[in-house]
Amino acid sequence: MPKHKIGIVGATGYTGSELVRLLTNHPKVQIDIITSESKAGQKFSEVNSHFNGLTDMVLEPLEKLQDYDLDLVFLALPHGVSMDFIKDWGYEDFRVIDLSGDFRLQSAEIYEQWYGKKHLDPDSIDDAVFGLSELFRNEIRNAQLVANPGCYPTSAILALAPLLKNNFINQSNIIVDSKSGVTGAGATASPKTHFPDVFGNFSAYGLRNHRHTPEIQTSLERYSGDKTEILFTPHLIPIDRGILTTTYSTPKRKLDKKFIEDTLFSFYEKEHFIRVVDDPPNVKNVRGSNYCDIYVTYDERTNKIVTVSTIDNLVKGAAGQAVQNMNIMFGYIERTGLDIIPLSP
Ligand SMILES: NC(=O)C1=CN([C@@H]2O[C@H](COP(=O)(O)OP(=O)(O)OC[C@H]3O[C@@H](n4cnc5c(N)ncnc54)[C@H](OP(=O)(O)O)[C@@H]3O)[C@@H](O)[C@H]2O)C=CC1
Numbered sequence: 001m002p003k004h005k006i007g008i009v010g011a012t013g014y015t016g017s018e019l020v021r022l023l024t025n026h027p028k029v030q031i032d033i034i035t036s037e038s039k040a041g042q043k044f045s046e047v048n049s050h051f052n053g054l055t056d057m058v059l060e061p062l063e064k065l066q067d068y069d070l071d072l073v074f075l076a077l078p079h080g081v082s083m084d085f086i087k088d089w090g091y092e093d094f095r096v097i098d099l100s101g102d103f104r105l106q107s108a109e110i111y112e113q114w115y116g117k118k119h120l121d122p123d124s125i126d127d128a129v130f131g132l133s134e135l136f137r138n139e140i141r142n143a144q145l146v147a148n149p150g151c152y153p154t155s156a157i158l159a160l161a162p163l164l165k166n167n168f169i170n171q172s173n174i175i176v177d178s179k180s181g182v183t184g185a186g187a188t189a190s191p192k193t194h195f196p197d198v199f200g201n202f203s204a205y206g207l208r209n210h211r212h213t214p215e216i217q218t219s220l221e222r223y224s225g226d227k228t229e230i231l232f233t234p235h236l237i238p239i240d241r242g243i244l245t246t247t248y249s250t251p252k253r254k255l256d257k258k259f260i261e262d263t264l265f266s267f268y269e270k271e272h273f274i275r276v277v278d279d280p281p282n283v284k285n286v287r288g289s290n291y292c293d294i295y296v297t298y299d300e301r302t303n304k305i306v307t308v309s310t311i312d313n314l315v316k317g318a319a320g321q322a323v324q325n326m327n328i329m330f331g332y333i334e335r336t337g338l339d340i341i342p343l344s345p
């Protein structure tokens, strides 16, 4: 069977480069074009020196996309820019997996409320499928436009979905407390990610208004069928990649710790990339890989269920999950090209 032909738009950023890393060794697809606006004409390996000797690909400007007959395009662009692309190019000639937040929420109104900007293509929001692979793979399979989840939401949704689906916890007053490495903020330098401000430091941000709040809520609602309310606080920590999320929720009835653990284990038993673990995981347990490790426990004293989950924000939180979704869309075994053992220490 001929290989599927792939384009990567925004290939110089952190998630775009990670897509090139994962897809270069994927046995079923070939990367035909990688684009950049600011670095068009340069070799990919000049921009990403860890690719020295591994690829001859040259970055091309976006308009060159029309010269290729592509099966699927990944958009690794900032939010706001992705919807411009979809308005201009559509998703009829090739299928699209968008890594930005532009098509993840349920309506233009919710988008405008949380992103503080007008949505330019509300109709496409209705067509888009939320690409949390393990929960929505039936819809992802036939989608033309997949909205790949955000990194924080991936870690939180995977931990909370089994608890909500099994009707274990109250749907309101769920606390989601997350810590992210600095690559979560993208490759462009900003005061927030400046070395002296991040090194040896640790800060909370986006309190009460982070745009991942509605993404976590609405996707859990879609999955469990019940209105859900979460309070989300992200933090920036001085590591390069990795997310660790802790959630706190209240059980609806008396539940035994072992029963909760067993339920989570059976929920994900057949999922290759979800590992329900016996001890709280750390970010190096999953570094460079597409795994999400989840730990659950019950604190009788305070009557709270606590989960701890970890992902690599650039892999399961972005490029890896995007490749997993591509595998689902093309009917490949889901782990194709993603069998990577985590890098630890
Ligand atoms: N970093 C992470 O952990 C995660 C990121 N995401 C999302 O994935 C997307 C990409 O993120 P990330 O790779 O971190 O971002 P980066 O800032 O590292 O890269 C952004 C890319 O977009 C290109 N770009 C920027 N502005 C424009 C523009 N106006 N027109 C065309 N191209 C543009 C840049 O390339 P050039 O200037 O060369 O054209 C660059 O290749 C974002 O929407 C982000 O929110 C999702 C999950 C996790």
Ligand SMILES: CC(=O)N[C@@H](CCC(=O)OP(=O)(O)O)C(=O)O
Pocket: 079, 099, 100, 101, 149, 150, 151, 152, 180, 181, 182, 183, 184, 185, 186, 206, 234, 236
């Ligand atoms: C550390 C850090 O800054 N993280 C980013 C989230 C990255 C991500 O997943 O965001 P998208 O929804 O934009 O795809 C932030 O909080 O804005």
